[in-house]
Amino acid sequence: MFIPFHYYDPKTFSEFLEIANQVQNYQILAGGTDLLVKMRGGYAACQNVIDIKKIQDVPEFQKIEKNQDGLVLGSLVTFSELLDYQEGKPFFTALYEASKVMGCHEIRNRATIGGNICNAASGAEAGSVFLIFDAVVHIRGAQGTRSVSLEELYQSKSKAGKPGISLQNHELVTHFFLPSLPEKSHSIYLRRTRSAGMDLSSLNLSFACYQEKNHEYKYRVAAGAIAPIPCRFREIEQMLSSQNGNHSSLEEVQKKIADLSQPRPNSKRASVEYKKDQVSELLMQAVHSVPFFRL
Ligand SMILES: Cc1cc2nc3c(=O)[nH]c(=O)nc-3n(C[C@H](O)[C@H](O)[C@H](O)COP(=O)(O)OP(=O)(O)OC[C@H]3O[C@@H](n4cnc5c(N)ncnc54)[C@H](O)[C@@H]3O)c2cc1C
Numbered sequence: 001m002f003i004p005f006h007y008y009d010p011k012t013f014s015e016f017l018e019i020a021n022q023v024q025n026y027q028i029l030a031g032g033t034d035l036l037v038k039m040r041g042g043y044a045a046c047q048n049v050i051d052i053k054k055i056q057d058v059p060e061f062q063k064i065e066k067n068q069d070g071l072v073l074g075s076l077v078t079f080s081e082l083l084d085y086q087e088g089k090p091f092f093t094a095l096y097e098a099s100k101v102m103g104c105h106e107i108r109n110r111a112t113i114g115g116n117i118c119n120a121a122s123g124a125e126a127g128s129v130f131l132i133f134d135a136v137v138h139i140r141g142a143q144g145t146r147s148v149s150l151e152e153l154y155q156s157k158s159k160a161g162k163p164g165i166s167l168q169n170h171e172l173v174t175h176f177f178l179p180s181l182p183e184k185s186h187s188i189y190l191r192r193t194r195s196a197g198m199d200l201s202s203l204n205l206s207f208a209c210y211q212e213k214n215h216e217y218k219y220r221v222a223a224g225a226i227a228p229i230p231c232r233f234r235e236i237e238q239m240l241s242s243q244n245g246n247h248s249s250l251e252e253v254q255k256k257i258a259d260l261s262q263p264r265p266n267s268k269r270a271s272v273e274y275k276k277d278q279v280s281e282l283l284m285q286a287v288h289s290v291p292f293f294r295l
Contacts (some may be wrong), residue, residue: 023097071135120154225267239253254283
């Protein structure tokens with residue numbers, strides 16, 4: 001049941017700041033698919049809800065553009081809008097794969113990319129995939145604008161131990177920037193869920209591989225729902241880059257990612273043992289999916 005709350009829908013960013021200053025205790029509403037569920041369940045009780053979808057003077061909120069440097073993605077872009085924007089797909093395949101399996105049509109039509117990242121659930125579909133694309137988060141508040149890597153934001157969330165990413169007072173995420181990978185690259189998103197129907201990930205893994213100018217292969221690996229926040233596995237990336245392709249070194253990599261994973265023991269979706277086993281299984285699937293060489 002909902003506890004009554006005041007609803008505000010500012011039309012400009014300065015109106016948003018005015019309301020935020022005035023009411024102090026509030027929740028931001030984007031698509032509402034996380035927030036309203038939490039409010040109804042009594043996990044996010046608050047007296048004031050500020051809907052940011054009608055803010056007109058921050059065009060970055062709605063922006064979606066692939067340019068030669070990468071992909072600009074507004075925080076209010078929905079998963080359906082992203083899937084409709086086919087120009088980004090060849091360069092950010094894993095992101096499109098993750099968006100396609102997120103929720104269902106109705107949820108994807110409503111749920112925003114910004115909400116998915118800001119809510120910072122450990123298994124959030126965009127979480128691990130944004131990490132392998134080195135996403136930069138652009139933030140605007142009363143003091144102006146700032147940008148920070150998503151990896152850094154997630155780490156500060158984990159230190160703060162609070163739900164959601166750590167933003168300062170009255171800050172909003174306006175957009176994200178995902179730099180393009182080099183031309184010869186490959187990315188994939190894999191996940192395990194409990195059933196064939198709609199469910200959040202029991203765990204997920206995002207993987208990218210690309211060839212540098214000096215012909216060396218580099219890797220990026222991140223996973224969700226195997227720790228309190230989506231995590232990038234730099235040690236695994238290093239091991240993959242330096243391994244010589246023999247079977248035993250891949251076995252070491254598999255063992256290492258299972259050791260590094262720290263799933264919550266009380267997850268209702270999957271046991272610790274299952275998650276540790278499957279994260280290494282998904283990693284091998286990802287490694288063997290690279291089309292331009294075999295490890
Ligand atoms: C039936 C159902 C199925 C779902 N399935 C999946 C799934 O398969 N995978 C998955 O990852 N998620 C799933 N979700 C969760 C949810 O849909 C996503 O996390 C979604 O992307 C949240 O976006 P939103 O716009 O609805 O966020 P909201 O609920 O509006 O906001 C979520 C939080 O983010 C903050 N926030 C939002 N935008 C900003 C901003 N621009 N700046 C600062 N803070 C902001 C808000 O304060 C709020 O706390 C599901 C939810 C439901 C109800």
